[in-house]
Amino acid sequence: MTLFFGNEIYRGSSYGDWHPLRVPRVSTVMDLARTLGWLPRERFRVSPRAKPAALHAWHTPDYVAALQRAEAEGTVDEDTKARHGLGTVSNPVFPEVYRRPATGAGASILAGELLAGGGRVHNPGGGTHHGMPDRANGFCYLNDCVFAILSLRRHGARRVAYVDIDAHHMDGVEHAFADDPDTLLISTHEEKRWPFTGALSDRGLGQVFNLPLPRGLNDDEMAQVRERLIVPAVARFAPDAIVMQCGADAVEEDPLSRLTLSNNAHMDVLRALLPLAPRFLLLGGGGYNPWSVGRLWTMGWGVLSGAEIPERLPPEAEAVLRALEWRGNRRGKAPPEHWFTTIRDRPRGGPVRAEVTDRIAALGARIRDMPAAA
Structure with a gap:
């Protein structure tokens, strides 16, 4: 079973004309x-709304x-803003x-639920x-990543590995599962970037691996991260299910990070993880350049579903990308062909810096100390 979840709510929905999430993605x-x-048609499912x-x-x-009330009223009072973080610059009411x-x-x-018998979902x-x-x-x-792990558990997955390669640290997911020994948490993220959490030394009481990475991270460095940290840790943990958060903001063209990966780096992590568990859930995440997000997440679906990746897009697919707009960003004025x-x-690619390999090595010692799955 290989399924794609989508919904037309994403087509006309925006956080506002000035917000980074004004761009079309899903x-x-x-x-x-x-x-x-x-x-x-048989692989598409309409995403339901959680009750x-x-x-x-x-x-x-x-x-x-408070979230329901904000939508109904179109605004929040100051107490709600202060307590629940709604109606702020980052989290506007729309x-x-x-x-x-x-x-x-x-x-x-x-x-x-649908992955109870195995399979892949995007x-x-x-x-x-x-x-x-x-x-x-x-x-x-709402933290759908947490709900994914809870749902997999509820439907028979005893051990879940969560791998997050977004440019920003997975602070909410770590808050939920840092002390759970049956959840493996791996986050690669840009150092000195919001939310300024996810230090190399953080480990919780469970299986937490945080790898802050320097600006300019290239594909060759990410290959080292994949082969020396992500794959060995997940393989030793031997999960029943893997959840991969595939944030597109770690690619070079994204406006909210200073990492310089190509989308090949994301796909290489995905391909390496797919054989390591019978249940696989691929999620989106960050990503604020409409072209790089659309191309990366579509290619992720192609890899997940076993499609052949074309060297050049057919005219119909090219037309989808040419119709996109990125107002308010200089790169949107003259996108490269x-x-x-x-x-x-x-x-x-590029040189593999010592600061990257040294941090991987520090976490590698902890992988060897991980208890093997029973």
Whole structure:
């Protein structure tokens, strides 16, 4: 079973004209995958909206009610803003402020159920890893990553590995599972970047591996991270299920990070992880350049579903990318031609710096000390 979760709510929904999440993302992935012939009807599922009772498994009832009230009223009072982080610059009130995140959470919850017998699911509307139990945080109103792990557990996965290669640290997911020995948490993220958590020394009481990485991280350095940290740790943990958060903000063209990966680096991590567990859930995450996000997450679906990645996109797929706009960003004024004509970036290799290998080595010693699965 290989399924894709999508929903038309993402097509017309935006955090606002000035917000980084004003750009289309999930709708681009749906359109691009369809024009490539990768999304037949039998593999597509409409993402359901999670009900408040389901959301109470992680978020407080007061917060869920405040989120619903914010959508109904179109505003929040100062007390709600202070307590729940709603109506701020990062987490604005917009017309679908409850329904949109509840749709992403609903897909991750249902994915955990459908994966009970094994399989692969892509939920590009997921990956909102910053959400906290009682407040919105970092553009994330509900933490679908947490719900994915809880749902997989509820449907028979005893050990879950969560691998997060977003440019930003998975603070909300770590808050939920740092002390759980049956959840492996791996986060690679840019150092000295918001939320300024995820230090190399952080380990919780469970299996937590944080790897802050320097600016300018290239594909060859990420290959070292993959082969010496991510794959060995997941293989030793021997999970029943893997959740991979595939944030596209670690690629070179993203405006909110200073990492310089190509989308090949993300796909190489995905390919390496796929054989390591019978249940696999691929999530979206960060990513604020509409072309790089659409291309990366669509290629992720292609890898997940076994499609052949073309060297050049067919005219119908190219038209999807040429129709995108990125107002308010200088790169949107004159996009390079390959953003329209290809789905795979050129590799972005480079020297492997000692500061990268030294940090990997520090975590490698901890991998050897991990208790093997019973």
